[in-house]
Amino acid sequence: MKIAVLGAGAMGSVYGARLLASGADVTLLDVNEDHIAAVRENGLQVALDDQTLHLNIPIQRPEEFAGPVDLILLFTKTFHTEAALKSVQPLLKTTPVMSLQNGIGNVERLAQLTSMDRIIIGTTMTPADMIAPGKVASHGAATTQFYAADGQHRPILDEIARTLCAAGIEASLDANIQAAIWHKAAFNCAVNGLCALSDGTPGSVGHSAYGRALAVQVAQEVVNVAHASGVAADFDVVRGTMQHAFDNHHFHEPSMLQDRKAGRRTEIDALNGAVAAMGARLNVSVNANMLIMQLVHLFEDTHTWRNARATTHSRQPEQDANIS
Ligand code: NAD
Numbered sequence: 001m002k003i004a005v006l007g008a009g010a011m012g013s014v015y016g017a018r019l020l021a022s023g024a025d026v027t028l029l030d031v032n033e034d035h036i037a038a039v040r041e042n043g044l045q046v047a048l049d050d051q052t053l054h055l056n057i058p059i060q061r062p063e064e065f066a067g068p069v070d071l072i073l074l075f076t077k078t079f080h081t082e083a084a085l086k087s088v089q090p091l092l093k094t095t096p097v098m099s100l101q102n103g104i105g106n107v108e109r110l111a112q113l114t115s116m117d118r119i120i121i122g123t124t125m126t127p128a129d130m131i132a133p134g135k136v137a138s139h140g141a142a143t144t145q146f147y148a149a150d151g152q153h154r155p156i157l158d159e160i161a162r163t164l165c166a167a168g169i170e171a172s173l174d175a176n177i178q179a180a181i182w183h184k185a186a187f188n189c190a191v192n193g194l195c196a197l198s199d200g201t202p203g204s205v206g207h208s209a210y211g212r213a214l215a216v217q218v219a220q221e222v223v224n225v226a227h228a229s230g231v232a233a234d235f236d237v238v239r240g241t242m243q244h245a246f247d248n249h250h251f252h253e254p255s256m257l258q259d260r261k262a263g264r265r266t267e268i269d270a271l272n273g274a275v276a277a278m279g280a281r282l283n284v285s286v287n288a289n290m291l292i293m294q295l296v297h298l299f300e301d302t303h304t305w306r307n308a309r310a311t312t313h314s315r316q317p318e319q320d321a322n323i324s
Helices: 010-021 033-042 078-086 106-111 155-166 177-198 202-207 209-228 235-248 255-262 272-282 287-315 317-323
Strands: 002-006 025-029 044-047 052-055 071-074 097-099 119-124 129-132 135-137 143-148 170-173
Touching (some): 010 044, 010 129, 071 078, 097 106, 106 119, 177 202, 202 235, 209 235, 255 287
Parallel strands (some): 044 135, 071 097, 097 119
Antiparallel strands (some): 044 052, 119 143
């Protein structure tokens, strides 16, 4: 398959590298100039459990890419979906787009810019970290599920599954994909949100009676919203995934915590924020998700405010002293 990976950060680079190494024709598309320069100069380095891949892989800015490709694999953060898709708009007229991004509302975001019958939607437990420009890592076995957003089976779905499996990415079709997406979202809302707010990890959240109780409350709210929106999510599946993370991912820092600590924007609006908004619309109690969304945004705003103030302070100390 000819595949363009749109958003070649941690996840996009890991998927792109594995696909290229197995014989697929892959181009990475990204806007991070440091990453682009590093990959062009030194190749892409991907640390996996059993090997480290060093690959020469094409990488360029999306607006410079003409295609054609069989598939666009979208791996930007959710708040960059629109800009990224707009930058490859000519390709969208014919090319299917697959999103394995976290969160709720990905189909709706894609459907604003492409046709429902070309949207493929899914979820993955694959972990990935950006170590440095040109260097990523992914450790641990994981599964990926996906399906057509309109529920219609098409041959390209089987072709994608075969291509991913050949690349060592355990992938399968799941006609009930919305339930899988909500299960992952419930897990992310509970565990990522609480880790981000407590400077914690799944191990520390699971160790705390408060952490466990809050995680259950958050996840149960998400499942209740799924039910109210017609998705048959199963709370026991989410509980099992959370317990597995509490027991096994003791020191893993979820990306929301990493982003919060680094002062980067988080995906909170596609997770607890989306659940809170839907719950409010559907008359489902979402107090815990609402509070987590508000507190994570408070962290983001505090960081922005401190930075702006530090800049002002360094440029106009006497004026700032007068104001305060
Ligand atoms: P990331 O920040 O490492 O990578 C996103 C990349 O998108 C960056 O390299 C960024 O430069 C690029 N980008 C931003 N705007 C762009 C644009 N307009 N055009 C092209 N590229 C653009 O994020 P990630 O960790 O790889 O996560 C990507 C998605 O996968 C998220 O939705 C995340 O929730 C999901 N996910 C991540 C993991 C994980 O372990 N990292 C696991 C499962 C799902």
